[in-house]
Amino acid sequence: MPAALDLNELYDASYRRLVVQIYAVCGDLAAAEDAVQDAFVTALRKRSHLARVDNPEAWVRVVALNGVRHGWRHASVVRRYQAKVPGPQGPVDVGPEHVAIVAALAEVAAELREVVVLHYLADLSVAEIAAQLRVPEGTVKSRLSRARARLAGLLDDTEDDPEEVRHV
C-alpha cells in the first residue's frame, strides 16, 4: 500500500479492466461503467478509509460488485436523487463474440459467475477470491468447478485450469 494513494493513477490503470469484469458479471456494459464510476466516486468520498486498504483496486471492485449485486433494488431511486456520473464516453463495439460469452455467463448462477470472473478475468487466485468473497477456499474451488461444468456446455473451450484441476 503506497503511503499516498493516487486515485487518479489507480483510475487510469484499472478502469477498463474493472468495467470488463463487472460487465461479465452483470451483462450490461453501460451498467458496468456506471457501477465502476460509482465505485470510484465512493472511493473519492472515502479516501481516508481507502488509504488504509491493502489493495485499493480490489476494494473498488468489491464496491462495484456490490453495486451491481445489491444496487438494482435501489437503482431507480438512486438515479432519481443522485448527481449523475458521466456515463459511457463513446460507442463500444460489443461484437457477437462478446455477446455470446456474456450470454453464456448469464446462464450461470450469479455466485458461480462472480468466481469465474474473478479467477479468469481479474486473475485472482483461489485464495484471493476466498478472501475477497469471505468464503472458504474450498467453496471457491467448488464454485469454479461447477461453473466450468455449466459453461462447458455453453462454450466450446473446455481448456483445463491447473489450479482447479488439482482440486477436482
Add this chain to the structure above:
Amino acid sequence: MSELDVLRRLGDQIVPPPFEALRETARRRARRTRVASVAAAVAVVAATATTVYLGRDAHREPEPAPAPRPPTSRPVTYADGSTIHYGDRTVEAGGPVAELDLTDDGVGFRTDDGRIWFTDGSTIDPLGAVGTTGKGYGDDRWPLTSRPGWMLSSNAGSRLVWFEFPAPGEPEVVVYDTRSGQEVARDSVVVKPGDAPAPALVSATYVYWFKDLNPDQLPAELAQVRYDPATREQTRVTEADLLRDLDDDAEVRSIRLKGDARGESLAGFHYSDGMGQQMGLDLRKGVAGVDGVAPVGPGDMVAQDVRGRPFRFDPPRDYTGRGEVAWLVQWLDADRVLVVNPLRNQTDLIVCHLDTAACDLAGTAPAEIVVPDFGKTQFIG
C-alpha cells in the same frame, strides 16, 4: 476459459470519462449531505477537543440579541453575471457575482474581485473585502463535500457572516446584522501555524469554521471551531456539541435529517439549519425529493422539516425539463422552497410547497447562474 480473453480485449475500446468529472460528481452528491456530514463531523479528532481560546477582545460588551420578529419571506434570488435578480427587482453589481447569500433584508454578495456587498434591492452598500488569503486557500483546497466560499447566512433572520484577511493567513470572522446595518462582531480567527481555516456553517446562535482545510478529507473528518458572537469565545467542538447546537437552534426553515450517504446511518433525526442542503431532485421522472438512498451501504437518508413534512414533491404539471438533477437552494418562507433545475440552455426556477407537495414553474433564467448557498449552477444531465 480462453473465451474470456475476448472480453479483456473489449476493454481497449472503453474510454474512461475524465477523472475530474467523477470528482465533481462526488462533490455534487456530497452537497446534499453536507450538513448531515458536518453534524456527524469532527468525529475522530474532536472527540477529545476542549475549549482552546477565549477571544482576545473579551472586554467588549456583548451586543444585545436582536428582538425576535415574525419570519419573513425571501424572494427568488440569483445572479446572472453581474446582474442580481432579487424577486422582481434587478441590481447591477460592480462586477461578476461569485457568491451570494440571502438574509431577510436583502442579498449579501461577493464580486469576483473579492469585495463583499449588501443590497436591499435598491441600493448597494460595501461591507468589506476578503483580501489576500495567503497560502493554503486555492479553490482546490476545500474539503471534498463543500464549495469554496467566504460567506454564510442563516435561513431566517438577518445574520450575514464572512471571512476577511487583513493580512495573508490571518483571517477575521465578521458577523453583520443586515437589519440594523451594523457589525455585530469582528474577531481574529485563532490560527495554528500552517492551518487554513474557512467558514463552514452558521446557525441562529453560532458560527462554525473548519479549523484547517484539507481537500483529501470530508468535512466529517475535519475539526471545527464554534464561534459565539455574543461572548467572542472560540471553541473546538465535538460531534456531540454540534448535534446539540443544531437541535437547540431548530426552528422554522430547519431541516431534520436522518442518515447520510457515507454508508453509516445515523441512529436518529437531528436538525440542521439547512445550509448546504442542495439535494438532487429528478423532476423528470415524476417525483422530486430527498428521501433517497445511498448507492453503497445502509445510509438511507430521510429529510423533513421541523413539522415532519417530507422533502418530497410532485413536479409541475406537464413539466418537461430534461435535466437529470435539480437542486434545493433556497427557503422562500416556512412553506415554500426554491428548486433550480439546470438545463443545457437555461435554468428552470421551480417553487415547491411543503404543505401540498405541489411545485410550479416560477420562471426561467439563463444557464449557469449563481444561486444562494450553492454557487454557479451547471447542467450535468
